Structure formats: structure tokens, C-alpha cells
Amino acid sequence: MLSNRRFLILTTAVAPALWGTTYLTTTMFLPEDRPLLAATLRALPAGALLLLVCRQLPRGEWWWKSWVLGILNIGAFFALLFIAAYRLPGGVAAIVGGIQPLVVALLASRVLYERLTPRIVAAGVTAVFGVGLITLQAQARLDAIGVLAAVGGTLSMASGIVLSKKWGQPAAPLTTTAWQLITGGLTLLVAMIAFEGLPATTLTSSNLVGYTYLSVVGTAFAYVMWFRGIARLPASATAFLGLLSPVVAMLFGWLVAGEGFTPMQMLGILVVLGSISAAIVTKTAQPPGAHERPAKERTGSH
Incomplete structure (x- = not known):
């Protein structure tokens, strides 16, 4: 049982690790000032x-639920993510996501009745401190719109995680992921045409390589792993795994792009990894379905 849980954690962690490469891919391979194009070409081909x-479409209420989840997890999140990636340096955009575990833990305690323990709160606060150490050492000027976009994307995805857990999955993770990517991608397509218009120039081979990687590896594969984890792990535990994204983003920025990397930033990364470990040990120690018990006790359902 423990071995299976560890394997589930590792496979779920693959998703945020891959997302951590989004920022470097965006700056190195994608055309400038086209965040909605990048978001659309990441989501829609992956969903298709x-x-x-x-080869399975939603049924009944899952038509509108797929749209809601598609907007929160994909449409709004991707748009804000790429706006932040274009306007913020290196891994800073992802580092703003350090507040996400606390937001998810709070929402999960209200909506899913997961226990908001002092240890989880402490781990969340420590994680914010850790990413703060990394951010404050970044040799770059922060853009206000970029920071707001990063925060908005974090709140959007936090809401999507909790709702995904609350509503469950009526089909296999691959299928429900397809629905959300299609609905989110179509929403992005409309927004792109309205605000950016269609591309005026032909995409280069470098652009196509970047879009293909983000769509197939960083989205189709990563999101199947992510939603599989959401279905089987507590919501707040999954959110803490998301903190791997800024760590990977910073490491890739240092290794590939030659961005500055100080001892204080290294300390911040170690603090973040320690916070993830503390939260995962706490949450995964609970038996399956433990987060549902307080809800039954309060409502009297059975």
C-alpha cells in the first residue's frame, strides 16, 4: 500500500516538474507578445x-462541469500563466504560485472538509517563505501586470483543484483531461481571436518545436498524470506537489539560460522541498476517504 502511494505521488509530481519547463520554453522558442496564441496552441491540440x-464525450451535467473545470484549470489558468511568463523573468512567474497550497488547503477545508491542521498551515507558510527567498534574490525587475496574472492563475487553478476533487471523475483521467483541454482550448480560441487576432506571420520551425513540446509533453501527458493524482490524493497534498514547478523553473533557468543563482536561492529551494515533504507525509498518512468523514458527521449523510 505504501509503495503504491509513493508511486502515485511520484507520477503526480511529474506534472508540475514538466510545467516548470514552460517558462524557459516560452522565452526561448515562442513568438513574443502572443500569450493567448501560446495558451490556445498548448491546450486545444492536446485536447484533440x-x-x-x-473517443468519449461528456454526458448530462458533465457538459457544463467540463466547461467550468476547463476554464479554471485550463482556459483562465493558461492565459494568465502565459501573460505572466511573457512579463516576468525566468522562474519568478511560477514562484508566485507558492501561495497555492495555502489557498487550496483553505478551500478544501471548507468545501471538502479536509482537516486544516497546524502542520499543513506551517508547511504552507514555510513554503511561501522559501519561494520568497528565491524571488527576492532574482536579478530582475518585477512587472505589476505579470505578478497580478501569476496570482490570478494561481487562484484559478486552486479553485479548479478543489472542484475537480469535489465533483470526482465520471471517466478515466485521460478522458476527463481531454474534455477539460477541449473546453478550455475553445474558450482560449475565442479570446485569442477577440483580443490578439490570428497570427500575421508564419510560425517558425523553432516556434513549432516549442508549441509541440508544450502541447504533447507539458500538457497532454502532464495533465493526465495531474488529474489522476487529484482523484486519488487529498487536494492539499496535490497542491503542495505543484510547488515543484517553480523549483524546476529556477533550476532550468540556471542550467540552460545561465540565470543568476545565489546561495540564498538554494536555501529557498531546500525550504520549499522540505515543506513539500512535510505536507505530503502528513496528508498521505490519512486513510483513503478520511477527508470525507467530517462532512458526513456534519450532514448526517450515510
């Missing part, structure tokens, strides 16, 4: 690919 594999 997965839908071709699963």
Missing part, C-alpha cells in the same frame, strides 16, 4: 489528441 484516443 486525447479525445482521438479516448
Whole structure:
């Protein structure tokens, strides 16, 4: 049982690790000042690919639920993510996501009745301190719009995580991921046409390589792993795994792009990894379904 849980944690962690490469890919391979184009070409082809594999459409209430989750987890999140990536340096955009575990833990305690323990709160606060150490050492000027976009994306995804856990999954993770990527991608397509228009120039081979990587690896594959984890792990535990994204973003910025990397930033990364470990040990120690018990006790359902 413990071995299976560890394997689930590791496979879920693959998703935020891959997302950590988004920022470097955006700055190195994608055209400038086209965040909605980047978001659309990341989501829609990935959704189409997965839908071709699963060949199953939503039924009943899952038409509108897929739209809601698609906007929160994909549409709004991707748009804000790429705006932040274009306007903020290196891994700073992802580092703002350090507040996400605290937001998810708070929402989960209200909506899912997961226990908001002092240890989880302490781990969340420590994680924010850790990413703060990294951010404050960044040799770059922060852009206000970029920071607001990063915060908005964090809040959007936090809401999506909790709702995904609350509503469950009526089909396999690959299928429900396809629905959300399609609905989120179509929403992004409309927004792109309205605010950016269609591309005026032909995409280069470098652009196509970047979009292909983000769509197939960083989205289709990563989100199947992510939603699989959401279905089987407590919501707040999954959110803490998301903190791997800024760590990977910073490490890739240092290794590939030659961005500055100080001892204080290294300390921040170690603090973040320690916070993740503390939260995961706490949350995964609970038996399956433990987060549902307080809800039953309060409502009297059975």
C-alpha cells in the first residue's frame, strides 16, 4: 500500500516538474507578445489528441462541469500563466504560485472538509517563505501586470483543484483531461481571436518545436498524470506537489539560460522541498476517504 502511494505521488509530481519547463520554453522558442496564441496552441491540440484516443464525450451535467473545470484549470489558468511568463523573468512567474497550497488547503477545508491542521498551515507558510527567498534574490525587475496574472492563475487553478476533487471523475483521467483541454482550448480560441487576432506571420520551425513540446509533453501527458493524482490524493497534498514547478523553473533557468543563482536561492529551494515533504507525509498518512468523514458527521449523510 505504501509503495503504491509513493508511486502515485511520484507520477503526480511529474506534472508540475514538466510545467516548470514552460517558462524557459516560452522565452526561448515562442513568438513574443502572443500569450493567448501560446495558451490556445498548448491546450486545444492536446485536447484533440486525447479525445482521438479516448473517443468519449461528456454526458448530462458533465457538459457544463467540463466547461467550468476547463476554464479554471485550463482556459483562465493558461492565459494568465502565459501573460505572466511573457512579463516576468525566468522562474519568478511560477514562484508566485507558492501561495497555492495555502489557498487550496483553505478551500478544501471548507468545501471538502479536509482537516486544516497546524502542520499543513506551517508547511504552507514555510513554503511561501522559501519561494520568497528565491524571488527576492532574482536579478530582475518585477512587472505589476505579470505578478497580478501569476496570482490570478494561481487562484484559478486552486479553485479548479478543489472542484475537480469535489465533483470526482465520471471517466478515466485521460478522458476527463481531454474534455477539460477541449473546453478550455475553445474558450482560449475565442479570446485569442477577440483580443490578439490570428497570427500575421508564419510560425517558425523553432516556434513549432516549442508549441509541440508544450502541447504533447507539458500538457497532454502532464495533465493526465495531474488529474489522476487529484482523484486519488487529498487536494492539499496535490497542491503542495505543484510547488515543484517553480523549483524546476529556477533550476532550468540556471542550467540552460545561465540565470543568476545565489546561495540564498538554494536555501529557498531546500525550504520549499522540505515543506513539500512535510505536507505530503502528513496528508498521505490519512486513510483513503478520511477527508470525507467530517462532512458526513456534519450532514448526517450515510
